[in-house]
Amino acid sequence: xxxxxxxxxxxxxxxxxxxxxxxxxxxxxxxxxxxxxxxxxxxxxxxxxxxxxxxxxxxxxxxxxxxxxxxxxxxxxxxxxxxxxxxxxxxxxxxxxxxxxxxxxxxxxxxxxxxxxxxxxxxxxxxxxxxxxxxxxxxxxxxxxxxxxxxxxxxxxxxxxxxxxxxxxxxxxxxxxxxxxxxxxxxxxxxxxxxxxxxxxxxxxxxxxxxxxxxxxxxxxxxxxxxxxxxxxxxxxxxxxxxxxxxxxxxxxxxxxxxxxxxxxxxxxxxxxxxxxxxxxxxxxxxxxxxxxxxxxxxxxxxxxxxxxxxxxxxxxxxxxxxxxxxxxxxxxxxxxxx
Ligand SMILES: *Cc1c(COP(=O)(O)O)cnc(C)c1O
Numbered sequence: 164x165x166x167x168x169x170x171x172x173x174x175x176x177x178x179x180x181x182x183x184x185x186x187x188x189x190x191x192x193x194x195x196x197x198x199x200x201x202x203x204x205x206x207x208x209x210x211x212x213x214x215x216x217x218x219x220x221x222x223x224x225x226x227x228x229x230x231x232x233x234x235x236x237x238x239x240x241x242x243x244x245x246x247x248x249x250x251x252x253x254x255x256x257x258x259x260x261x262x263x264x265x266x267x268x269x270x271x272x273x274x275x276x277x278x279x280x281x282x283x284x285x286x287x288x289x290x291x292x293x294x295x296x297x298x299x300x301x302x303x304x305x306x307x308x309x310x311x312x313x314x315x316x317x318x319x320x321x322x323x324x325x326x327x328x329x330x331x332x333x334x335x336x337x338x339x340x341x342x343x344x345x346x347x348x349x350x351x352x353x354x355x356x357x358x359x360x361x362x363x364x365x366x367x368x369x370x371x372x373x374x375x376x377x378x379x380x381x382x383x384x385x386x387x388x389x390x391x392x393x394x395x396x397x398x399x400x401x402x403x404x405x406x407x408x409x410x411x412x413x414x415x416x417x418x419x420x421x422x423x424x425x426x427x428x429x430x431x432x433x434x435x436x437x438x439x440x441x442x443x444x445x446x447x448x449x450x451x452x453x454x455x456x457x458x459x460x461x462x463x464x465x466x467x468x469x470x471x472x473x474x475x476x477x478x479x480x481x482x483x484x485x486x487x488x489x490x491x492x493x494x495x496x497x498x499x500x501x502x
Contacts, residue, residue, distance in 0.1 A: 165467045165468075166469065166494055167469045168468065168494075170471070171444060171481045171482070171483035171484075172362055174366040175485060176367070176368055177484075179410070180366065180407070183402045183403065183405070184403050185399075187399050187401070187402035189396040189397075189398035189399060190398070191395050193388070193393040197395075197396060197398040197401070199399075199402050203372070203404045203405050204217065204372065206408060207408065208374055210347045210408070211351030211357060211374050212351040213376070214377045215374070215379075215381075217387060218370065218404070220371070220394065222247075222332070222334045222362075222371040223251075223252045223253075223255065224387070224390060225371045226248050226330075227255045228373055228383045228387055228392075229358060229373055229383070230248065230256055230262065230295065231260045232356070232382050232383050233295045233328040233355070234294045235262075236262065237261065237291055238260075238262045238294035239265050239284060239293050239294060240256055240262050240264050240294065240296075240297060241283070241327075242264065242274070242298075242299075243266070243268075243273065243274050243298075246297060246299050246332070247332055248297050248299075248332055259390070265293070267279070269305075270308075271302060271305030271308040271439065271440075272303070272304050272308055273298075273300075275317075279296055279321050280321050293327060295327060296318060296327050296328070296330070298329075298332065299333075300331060300336055300339050301336070301339045301442070301445070303445070306439040306441070307335065307338060307444055308442050309338075309339040309442050312343070312345060315353060316353065328356070329355050329356075330356045330357070331356070331357045332358055333350070333359045333360075334358065334359070334360040335360070335363055336359055337412050338419070338444055341419070342415075355375060355379070358371060358372070359371065361403070361407050361408075366485075367403040367407050368400065370400055370401065370403065414484075415443075418482040419441075419442075419444055421486060422443070422446050423441050424491060425495060426448075428495045430448075432501075432502065433502075434453050434502060435449070435450060435451070436451045437449050444481060444482045445480075446480040446482070447479050448477070448478055449476055449477050450477070456473075456476050457472045459478055460472045462501065463501075468493075468497060
């Protein structure tokens with residue numbers, strides 16, 4: 164039994180999900196004729212109370228399309244320094260949109276309205292035009308931290324006052340919704356665009372959606388084609404998404420509870436300097452000088468427990484759909500037995 168905590172992208176479709184995929188009705192989505200994709204897009208838009216949605220192969224693509232649609236070259240994007248859009252999308256903001264980035268030092272990936280306010284450039288030809296604010300909820304590098312919704316509302320007010328667009332990278336928004344007992348509609352009311360992933364905690368093999376107003380999504384559909392993301396009979400994949408939205412959201416609570424159980428076991432070890440607060444499904448812990456993170460990861464790999472060294476002294480474990488109770492028990496036992 165291999166226990167794979169490297170990422171919540173490591174899930175395999177369940178027999179029920181595969182069954183839904185095999186039964187999908189399909190057509191050519193570039194012609195707008197795939198009934199299953201159309202259904203997934205309207206289902207998701209409806210959940211968020213937003214006008215329209217666009218199905219894409221990845222969260223990188225939905226984020227990059229959103230940034231492209233919100234900005235012109237030489238505009239500036241404001242985000243946290245650890246943001247996925249900046250750190251893990253291959254320099255896409257520069258490559259795809261020709262935009263510059265103003266990085267803020269947030270609290271575990273979360274920035275404040277005050278920071279955003281101070282980061283907006285004056286209307287001066289020397290300066291890039293501040294154009295877009297991107298938030299990430301939950302924050303990946305922040306260890307699955309969740310925003311306080313009242314802060315999001317304050318940031319929205321800054322965006323309104325200064326005429327900035329507001330995008331949410333909600334790759335793991337589902338985890339935040341379940342943990343904080345929030346609703347998709349709350350988010351749909353605030354953001355100009357939202358990107359959500361189906362391939363992370365919800366267990367789909369691929370897929371992300373970009374949400375926004377009708378005109379915005381019309382433009383986004385054009386950019387998706389330019390980016391090479393126009394797929395044909397991808398309804399087979401979208402069917403997995405519909406299945407996941409209907410079956411795999413509420414159960415995220417179990418992942419969060421399992422993450423807390425594992426974090427408690429880790430926090431007891433003398434070689435652990437600190438465990439970041441576990442708010443959702445991600446555990447990040449810092450080791451002291453007695454053991455480097457790659458050595459911890461290698462030692463647990465021998466026990467068929469896979470983690471990820473995200474820094475020389477930091478390990479990340481991500482709990483997901485394919486982590487069973489039995490695996491959690493095995494992991495806790497191995498943690499207790501190790502040193
Ligand atoms: C995974 C992730 C994405 C999208 O990644 P893809 O692998 O391109 O689907 C975007 N934002 C965050 C915060 C992520 O963790």
